[in-house]
Amino acid sequence: MVFNSLIWLEDSMKQKIDARVIIDLGLNTIYRSLMSIIGSNDLIINELCLDQKTIYYRQEVLKDFMNSPELLSNLMEGLSGIIQLKGHLNQGKEETNLFCLVNLVIIVEAIILSLEALHKTLLHYEIKSEGLSELKEAVITKTSMNSFKDMKRDLNEVRYILSKIKSVEVSINMSVDMRPEEVRVTEINDNSYRFPLAFRMISESVGVSEKFLGLDMNSYVPLFNLENVDWDILDELANAFKSHKDVFNQFVKRYQKVDIKPFITLLEELTFYQASYEMSNQLKRLGLPQCVPKLLNANERAMYLNNFYNVNTAFEKMNTMESLPNKSIILNDITMNNEARIFILTGPNMGGKTTITQAIGQIQIFAQLGLLVPAEQASISLADNIFTHFSVEEKETVDLGRLGKECEMFSTIFHQSSDKSLLLLNESFSGTSHLESLKIAEEAVMAAKYKRLRMVYNTHLHELAATACNYNDIFNNDTHIISILIGDKRDILSYKIKIGEPLGMSYARDEAYKYGITYEQLTGKEEVNTYGKSNLQFVVVK
Template sequence: MAFHDTTNSRPPVVDLLYPTEDHRRAALKRKAALEELPTGYVNDLMLEALADQLTPHYQYKMVSLFAEMSDDLEVIKYRQDILEDLINIPAVSTTLRKIINLMLTNDKSNLYKLSVPDCFTQLDAAVTAFEAYIKCMDMMHEVYVKNIDKVKSAGIKKLFDFFEGNYSNKHYVKLKKEAEQLREAMTGKIRSATIAVNFDENLVPVAAGLVGVSEESWNDAPSVFDRIMSFGAKHEHTVMRPLHERFREDGQSPLSVVDKALFENLDFITKKYVKAVEDVLDEYQAIGFKDMYAVEYQLDFYMGAVNMIENAEAKGLTMSRPKILPADERRAVMKGLFDPIYFREANAWNLTHSDKRAVVTNDVVFDSDAGFYILTGANNGGKTTFVRAVGICQVMAQAGLYVPAAECELSVVDCIYTHFPKEEQKGIDASRFTMEVKEFKDISDRITNHSLLLMNESIQSTTPRECVDIAAQLIRIFCIMGVRGVFATHLNELAYKARELRGEPDVRTKPESFVVSVNPETGERLYKVVKGLPTESSFAASVFAKYGLDIPALEKKANKMFG
């Protein structure tokens, strides 16, 4: 699956993702190379759902940024600094996006469609659109003046510099002056018009023409004709409707027809208005605001991240700015780690259910003492959620975002490889077994000592004995290669075999055993991951009880049947 977002190939006028054009080109080159590698992690880690938490409007672009897996420490820091500014200066984060959104909406809905006006309604719409742009620029200038001393990131400074440069730009100064003059001319010249109407013998209007205009409003007392028309207004369908229909053009209201006719008859005045609109539009286009469109999704990227952080904090969880380590350090520390996907699901569940779901945090360290974990434990104990949390933490860190952990430092990885068999593919199946072997060959051909490997219930399509032997050999090879990873499995014996590998001289990543903890008396899932070896019990009774299967009652029933 390719996630090369070619729309990013053209640099925006202000780039909030890359500090320089060289960094952008390098990222595009890296992204193209990554597309040649397996991208199963995008689906397995549910990155589309993660992107939706940032913004539902640019999901594809968000996934593309995740799939970039930036290993450029300067790019990551550039983004982290921007996000930190938006977190620490609420006045900027709450106002900046709103102003730019208003400007872009005004540009798309009004200024982009603007043409030479042929009626007063269009003329007023044009001037109103220019005034809206001016108001936004004034608001942006005010935000700049009040907050620029607090801004630390190079990216936000560049964004403000762009707007401040335009604010003092000769084109904007001229645009503002001409728009003000245009509005003044429109509001100060004509207040009323005298129109002559010719009728036939049945008092049906047959012709009309402009007689004169005035700067004064017309306030004479109602005439007989006014009273007739007033009566007609009360009986619109019987008197006024035929008249309306007579003067209606296709797709236009009667008012627009009169508006255009009046505009045309006043050409000795309106020609100046049209010329003024054209002049103002020329100045607007000279500013080059259209190049700001790329900033829209970039701001959504950051504002979505701010919202994620605030939502987590509201539920007692902490997201943090990770310390990014060079790839060669090959280590990671994640404390207070949680899965954002499960976090959202739990929140949705808790809104409508009395049995609340808690989000449990965990700690994990990948270093020289333990870098590849075999995760075992009871079913429905949180193994998949933990594996996904590790992967998402790595993805978000390399995207330049805060991570779902209270504390975090990690080395960048060159790629994340995942192996998550689908539900319908589980069980003993010769063809599925062959496919699994081929998938692992593809991974082993490409994976390096700077990669992260996440496996979830892999190697399960043959007999249990063969599954353990094959999985043990795979782990041995990956540990010799120096790969970091987590393997969530129901193969308890594998944890013991992995422990035996720790003493082998060729192993560059030491394996370790993790278990998801369970209350030993009740079998209640605690969702805490701890170092240790698995127990023999699968806590079947607690699983049966959860789904309403009463084993003691069934035993009594059986005894009664055979009396």
């Protein structure tokens, strides 16, 4: 059984991005449900789609789900039992033992139930997208085939035979120190055993409840470890079915190569759409703008965003209030084209520099995932890769030191990138003195302009923003550097970005005053320095 992918086409082009990018941009929290199913190295969101055809294909699938939310939830519910089957593969000692047979019965039954559930759901809802239409045709074809009808008949036959055993009596010989020494099956019955009330229960098989995407999944697991039970016990049970050996062997031979991987892959893809739909629906309830982005040619290397925002900021606000009052989420505009492709972003500490940087990366990834983007309007060129260079933790710098590690990371990123890549730098090269940080940052920005990279560099190095534009005269290409800042002298925490020179020393003075650490505030003396100048006149007290 093979399903068409709801994510990829046969000729899709893609590029794996580093898993750290997803973490740096805060997308791991949004897709936590997806990460609970598949390893982070195989995440759908880690594979950047590079062709418009595939993106449009996904947009249409998502549109079907947004028009009929029950369609998505019913498809997920129909496949809910599949996730448990990962642990049922290749557990038997050999193909003919009883455990392998029962294991295979569970797999075949889950496949039948899943196909029937998919068939019922896909026929019930109106479907317009190419991806879901192809899935619908594949399911209809499979469920109408004689092989599917034969599978159901064979399963019912084996299930009926296995149901004949209702109970098994096991005898245990004890050692002199009263430990179980020998266990054998002594009787197999076709009726359930009634336990005398005088004896207490010492072991049982229980239902283990696990949460998966909000649903309760029940899988029956014995309290003892099956590996510690002599396989001869299972063989003894199999002996009770010796008259049905041919039926069992035929069942195993016919279905031992049945493949559940297509169902698991389909479940993973549906989970991606579910997480994406839930994100979009939450933003809609908050009254925040979203749009289908206009895709530009990759060679344009452009991005035009109107009223964009960071989705993580929106969700943080949502956790503290039921509805967002006006302007509680600041919306911003940005234009990246021939006039500006490298942005040096400065502003107050905790003023939103990282939030803006993350938002630009989120929107680029969402656009290439085929999703709605958090903006009122968006036109975006596809990137061939996305790189983040955020400050590293001290624990990651044992060998090289923090600065050395950051320099090594940037060198790796720089050589992997092209003029169609997007680089996002967050307080990079801050693990050393101010002058050293400035010098290294200047070298990095100059190299980025030479290579014609698209880059957003948020930094506390105001001198870099003030002087980097001079590099436009050194390399006269189509990658211009501009300074943008968050806030202004009147409202340094406005969280609005605009083109302009950094706030510089006057901002630093405002910050000191805000936190009560100016000379006057700390000493209680009158103002002894000229506003905006760095030289203080110290008073000597005798």
